[in-house]
Amino acid sequence: MEVGFLGLGIMGKAMAVNLLRHGYGVTVWNRTLSKCQELVQQGASVGETPAAVINKCKYTIAMLSDPSAALSVVFDKDGVLEQICDGKGYIDMSTVDAETSSKISEAITKKGGYFLEAPVSGSKKPAEDGQLVILAAGEKVLYDEMVPAFDVLGKKSFFLGEVGNGAKLKLVVNMIMGSMMNALSEGLCLADRSGLSQQTLLDVLDLGAIANPMFKLKGPAMIKGSYPPAFPLKHQQKDMRLALALGDENAVSMPIAAASNEAFKKARSLGLGDLDFSAVFEAVKSAKDSDSA
Numbered sequence: 001m002e003v004g005f006l007g008l009g010i011m012g013k014a015m016a017v018n019l020l021r022h023g024y025g026v027t028v029w030n031r032t033l034s035k036c037q038e039l040v041q042q043g044a045s046v047g048e049t050p051a052a053v054i055n056k057c058k059y060t061i062a063m064l065s066d067p068s069a070a071l072s073v074v075f076d077k078d079g080v081l082e083q084i085c086d087g088k089g090y091i092d093m094s095t096v097d098a099e100t101s102s103k104i105s106e107a108i109t110k111k112g113g114y115f116l117e118a119p120v121s122g123s124k125k126p127a128e129d130g131q132l133v134i135l136a137a138g139e140k141v142l143y144d145e146m147v148p149a150f151d152v153l154g155k156k157s158f159f160l161g162e163v164g165n166g167a168k169l170k171l172v173v174n175m176i177m178g179s180m181m182n183a184l185s186e187g188l189c190l191a192d193r194s195g196l197s198q199q200t201l202l203d204v205l206d207l208g209a210i211a212n213p214m215f216k217l218k219g220p221a222m223i224k225g226s227y228p229p230a231f232p233l234k235h236q237q238k239d240m241r242l243a244l245a246l247g248d249e250n251a252v253s254m255p256i257a258a259a260s261n262e263a264f265k266k267a268r269s270l271g272l273g274d275l276d277f278s279a280v281f282e283a284v285k286s287a288k289d290s291d292s293a
């Protein structure tokens with residue numbers, strides 16, 4: 001099966017490579033076209049524009065940074081809308097808000113195409129290993145047709161009903177994840193300032209009821225001040241912002257998420273946006289330094 005793939009960032013590249021490895025024909029496009037070359041070496045074809053990819057492929061997946069990128073690739077010149085038509089499917093796996101997803105869905109559907117939102121949980125490594133968790137919503141027929149590809153990309157797929165439900169669930173999950181990362185950062189800081197070993201804290205956490213893969217994976221690197229980007233901090237802050245907006249809409253008070261969002265914003269202001277989201281630890285440390293000065 002030939003699949004189009006728009007967006008070859010950290011996630012998109014790993015996902016497209018996985019599809020190639022499993023025998024899919026993949027036609028790729030990326031805003032910075034030079035990034036397509038690595039995929040070409042692994043057997044992919046290149047489309048010069050999103051419209052060219054849609055024209056060639058029955059199914060096209062997008063994995064783009066944020067709502068403005070997701071909208072631009074669909075609505076701008078040479079975009080998806082120029083070629084989407086009856087019988088073609090568009091699957092947006094980017095993390096965006098429900099409103100963005102609905103706008104895209106309406107436009108695609110008006111042209112006779114099928115739309116599925118399918119954001120994912122899991123980062124660079126799960127993307128490389130085909131271990132993502134896929135949160136799909138929208139056209140059920142398209143979901144059923146995509147299941148074999150989702151089985152390559154992920155370890156489990158959920159079909160959540162109408163468009164927006166996948167986007168919302170993804171934001172709830174990442175709101176919790178971002179808050180947990182802040183709690184870990186404050187804990188590491190507090191341990192250190194109290195004269196305790198940060199590694200011992202991690203060891204104790206890992207043995208108890210709040211052990212989790214994220215603390216286990218990120219904790220040791222955080223102690224070393226090492227933040228190679230798996231999930232860029234700027235994207236985690238985008239997700240906190242969109243989750244807080246979802247909280248506004250539903251009158252849900254989220255003081256922990258709001259405080260965590262401030263820490264991610266602070267980290268961005270310190271120039272840490274392109275590092276891994278665990279670099280929020282540096283912002284937490286710098287805030288504690290100025291508190292004690």
Ligand SMILES: NC(=O)C1=CN([C@@H]2O[C@H](COP(=O)(O)OP(=O)(O)OC[C@H]3O[C@@H](n4cnc5c(N)ncnc54)[C@H](OP(=O)(O)O)[C@@H]3O)[C@@H](O)[C@H]2O)C=CC1
Binds near residue numbers: 094095
């Ligand atoms: N990294 C992770 O661990 C995870 C990320 N996600 C989500 O997946 C999505 C992609 O993340 P990730 O791969 O890490 O991000 P990256 O920043 O690595 O890649 C972003 C991609 O979006 C493209 N892009 C950005 N702006 C535009 C634009 N205006 N028009 C066209 N293309 C654009 C980039 O193109 P270019 O190369 O030209 O800059 C690049 O291909 C995000 O929504 C993120 O929240 C979800 C789960 C895990």
Ligand SMILES: O=CC(=O)O
Binds near residue numbers: 095120123
């Ligand atoms: O969206 C990020 C993730 O790790 O999931």
